Each structure stands twice: as C-alpha cells, then as structure tokens.
Amino acid sequence: MNKMSFIGGVMTILMVLQCTEAVTVHVVGDGLGWTVPEDISAYQTWASINNFALGDILSFNFETNRHDVAEVPKGSYESCTSNNTIGTIITTGPTNITLNRSGEHFYICTIGQHCINGQKLAINVSATPSTGALPPSTGALPPSTTTTPPPPFSAASGSALASVVLLLFSLFLGVAF
Numbered sequence: 001m002n003k004m005s006f007i008g009g010v011m012t013i014l015m016v017l018q019c020t021e022a023v024t025v026h027v028v029g030d031g032l033g034w035t036v037p038e039d040i041s042a043y044q045t046w047a048s049i050n051n052f053a054l055g056d057i058l059s060f061n062f063e064t065n066r067h068d069v070a071e072v073p074k075g076s077y078e079s080c081t082s083n084n085t086i087g088t089i090i091t092t093g094p095t096n097i098t099l100n101r102s103g104e105h106f107y108i109c110t111i112g113q114h115c116i117n118g119q120k121l122a123i124n125v126s127a128t129p130s131t132g133a134l135p136p137s138t139g140a141l142p143p144s145t146t147t148t149p150p151p152p153f154s155a156a157s158g159s160a161l162a163s164v165v166l167l168l169f170s171l172f173l174g175v176a177f
C-alpha cells in the first residue's frame with residue numbers, strides 16, 4: 001500500500017468516527033428517577049436542561065406497581081386525567097421509550113395522586129437527530145432556549161482532528177524513513 005492510500009485510509013476512518021450518529025439516552029429525572037418529586041416542578045426543570053431529538057431514548061426508572069408511564073394529550077397532562085392515553089400504559093419498570101415523533105410529548109403517572117403532585121413530564125422533540133456532539137448539560141446555568149443542534153465540526157473538534165492527523169502522519173513518516 002502506498003503512502004497516499006495509507007493517508008487516505010486514515011483520513012476516511014477519522015471522518016467516519018467524527019460523523020457517527022449517537023442516540024442520546026435521557027434518564028428521566030436523572031438520579032431522582034420516575035417518582036413523585038418533592039419539588040412539584042422537578043420534571044419541568046429537568047426537561048428544560050435537556051435537548052430531545054428524534055431517535056433519542058427516554059429511560060423511565062421506576063419499580064413495577066409503584067408507578068407507571070402513560071403518554072397523554074396536552075389537556076390530559078394539564079388536568080392529570082388518564083382516560084385517553086396514547087397507546088398503552090406502561091406498567092413494567094424500568095422502561096425505555098424511543099422518541100420516534102417530533103414535537104410535543106406529554107407523559108404522566110396514572111397511579112393515585114402522583115400526577116397532580118408533579119409526576120408528569122412535557123418535552124419537545126426536535127426533528128434533527130442528535131449528532132452525539134451535544135455539550136454536557138450544566139445544571140447551574142439558566143434553562144437554555146437554543147434548539148439548534150451543534151455543528152458537526154466545531155472549531156475545537158476540527159483542530160483536534162487536525163492534530164490527530166498530524167500525529168499519525170509524523171508517526172507514519174517515522175516508520176517509513
């Protein structure tokens with residue numbers, strides 16, 4: 001194999017690695033899990049610091065029989081009524097739900113007074129699949145209003161890529177000569 005095809009191969013591999021799409025798994029409520037929260041707006045806060053994209057997974061962490069998950073229309077979310085759920089009520093926990101429709105989604109727990117006490121989640125799913133290059137969420141910052149996904153090549157990852165290529169290239173030269 002000649003020098004150019006070697007370099008071409010390395011470049012191709014790096015490009016493929018850069019562009020690989022990763023599905024984001026959102027653990028609802030993070031450490032809190034899916035429960036009746038102490039803070040009635042806990043899931044609203046959690047939703048505001050997460051960016052949801054088509055194909056992402058919502059992971060509801062709860063014990064079977066203690067809670068459940070039902071997707072409902074907006075009105076039912078607001079009034080906490082569970083007699084017109086979208087699809088079946090998921091009673092077995094923990095469970096993963098793939099976000100395969102963009103736009104608003106509303107989820108509630110149908111057990112007892114859980115929903116009215118804050119066990120309800122409203123999210124907005126953007127139509128752009130995530131690139132896996134999402135910045136880490138920082139709880140200390142005010143909720144972000146940005147819905148634009150990050151560019152596939154940020155300045156930082158671009159220069160990181162350049163230095164990796166440079167490193168491999170110099171290694172190659174060292175081996176060849």
Ligand SMILES: *[C@@H]1O[C@H](CO)[C@@H](O)[C@H](O)[C@H]1NC(C)=O
Pocket residue numbers: 081083084
């Ligand atoms: C849900 O139940 C309430 C009370 O039982 C009733 O008033 C309402 O019409 C029902 N809604 C639907 C969509 O079935």
Ligand SMILES: *[C@@H]1O[C@H](CO)[C@@H](O)[C@H](O)[C@H]1NC(C)=O
Pocket residue numbers: 025057059094095096
């Ligand atoms: C949910 O998805 C995550 C990531 O793919 C996986 O680790 C976990 O086991 C899944 N949980 C369930 C209940 O399927």
Ligand SMILES: *[C@@H]1O[C@H](CO)[C@@H](O)[C@H](O)[C@H]1NC(C)=O
Pocket residue numbers: 097098100
């Ligand atoms: C969307 O997800 C639901 C539940 O996860 C599933 O039942 C349905 O078949 C999916 N629809 C498409 C178009 O993949």
Ligand SMILES: *[C@@H]1O[C@H](CO)[C@@H](O)[C@H](O)[C@H]1NC(C)=O
Pocket residue numbers: 104105122123124
């Ligand atoms: C989803 O986004 C639309 C448009 O920005 C906004 O009006 C709506 O309130 C949002 N819904 C939720 C559940 O965040």
Ligand SMILES: [Cu+2]
Pocket residue numbers: 035036066067068109110111114115119
């Ligand atoms: Cu519950």
